[in-house]
Amino acid sequence: MEAITFEGTAKTPTIKFDASNGVFEIKGRSIPENSIEFYKPLVDWLDEYAKGPLDLTQVNVQLEYFNTSSSKCILDVFKKLENIHKGKSEVIINWYYEEDDEDMLEAGEDYESIIRVPFKMIEIVE
Amino acid sequence: MSFDINDYYSKLNSGDVLLAYKGSITSDLISNVLEVVEAKLDDLSEQAKIRKKVYNVLVESLQNLFHHNDELPDKLHDSFDPKFGVLVVTRVENNVYRISTGNFINSNKIKFLKDKIDKINSLSEEELKDMYKFILNHQKLSAKGGGGLGLVDIARKTGNKLEYSFDNYNNEYYFFNLEVIVS
Numbered sequence: 001m002e003a004i005t006f007e008g009t010a011k012t013p014t015i016k017f018d019a020s021n022g023v024f025e026i027k028g029r030s031i032p033e034n035s036i037e038f039y040k041p042l043v044d045w046l047d048e049y050a051k052g053p054l055d056l057t058q059v060n061v062q063l064e065y066f067n068t069s070s071s072k073c074i075l076d077v078f079k080k081l082e083n084i085h086k087g088k089s090e091v092i093i094n095w096y097y098e099e100d101d102e103d104m105l106e107a108g109e110d111y112e113s114i115i116r117v118p119f120k121m122i123e124i125v126e
Numbered sequence: 127m128s129f130d131i132n133d134y135y136s137k138l139n140s141g142d143v144l145l146a147y148k149g150s151i152t153s154d155l156i157s158n159v160l161e162v163v164e165a166k167l168d169d170l171s172e173q174a175k176i177r178k179k180v181y182n183v184l185v186e187s188l189q190n191l192f193h194h195n196d197e198l199p200d201k202l203h204d205s206f207d208p209k210f211g212v213l214v215v216t217r218v219e220n221n222v223y224r225i226s227t228g229n230f231i232n233s234n235k236i237k238f239l240k241d242k243i244d245k246i247n248s249l250s251e252e253e254l255k256d257m258y259k260f261i262l263n264h265q266k267l268s269a270k271g272g273g274g275l276g277l278v279d280i281a282r283k284t285g286n287k288l289e290y291s292f293d294n295y296n297n298e299y300y301f302f303n304l305e306v307i308v309s
Contacts, residue, residue, distance in 0.1 A: 010161070011157065031160075031185050033156065033193070067185050068186060068189075072265075098174075100174060103179070103283055110259055
């Protein structure tokens with residue numbers, strides 16, 4: 001299965017979901033006016049991946065900003081990951097936040113309380 | 127006396143204004159505003175935390191304008207650009223900013239919006255968090271991509287009450303003004 005990759009823009013994050021090593025990355029800013037368009041291909045890709053996931057999938061989320069429109073789409077992505085985790089494969093979500101960015105840490109904790117996948121909160125110290 | 131946009135705008139546009147805009151709220155305009163304000167915030171040596179909060183609130187405020195703007199009927203259109211909105215970002219003092227937005231709203235939507243803001247203003251930090259998580263988890267995005275979370279997010283990130291007014295423009299339309307303090 002081919003990896004799905006998007007170059008980041010001022011309003012959308014860099015994406016690299018690689019099925020060959022099970023490392024998925026979301027990095028940068030996610031503030032498009034309509035996030036459904038952006039996230040739909042990712043959600044579809046995850047449906048495919050879920051048919052034969054690796055034993056371990058590691059998801060690195062390193063967002064500087066995301067808007068509330070994206071927050072629902074990110075939840076959709078996490079729900080797909082939760083389904084994979086419910087099966088025989090393991091999923092870990094590494095949630096990165098910049099030093100002192102309590103809002104971003106809290107956003108990660110919100111997801112952690114909704115999604116039954118282990119989260120690791122990782123502070124980026126400059 | 128009916129509401130005068132120019133009056134309103136010039137009152138807002140005073141003090142230490144980082145950016146003031148009135149006109150069409152388009153996707154490109156949002157990109158430009160964000161770029162300009164981000165650069166200005168970088169120049170002022172504010173705490174990173176405040177910079178991020180201002181940026182976040184600005185994103186949500188602009189996208190609320192983008193998604194929830196009511197168009198005026200054609201005969202009044204001449205004096206306003208389509209998707210007309212007002213945005214003013216003011217530096218009140220060190221590490222304190224005010225973000226003001228304004229847009230037209232059909233009078234039949236006032237009650238819904240007013241109830242929503244009053245509800246948000248009545249909640250504690252913990253209750254706001256629960257409300258945010260509930261909407262996040264239970265409500266679908268609209269076709270336009272709005273999620274009904276913008277105002278909740280703004281209140282949560284700023285920890286301040288949302289100040290607002292509805293000024294009568296004509297029978298059917300009001301001008302909705304929202305002021306948010308980021309501190």
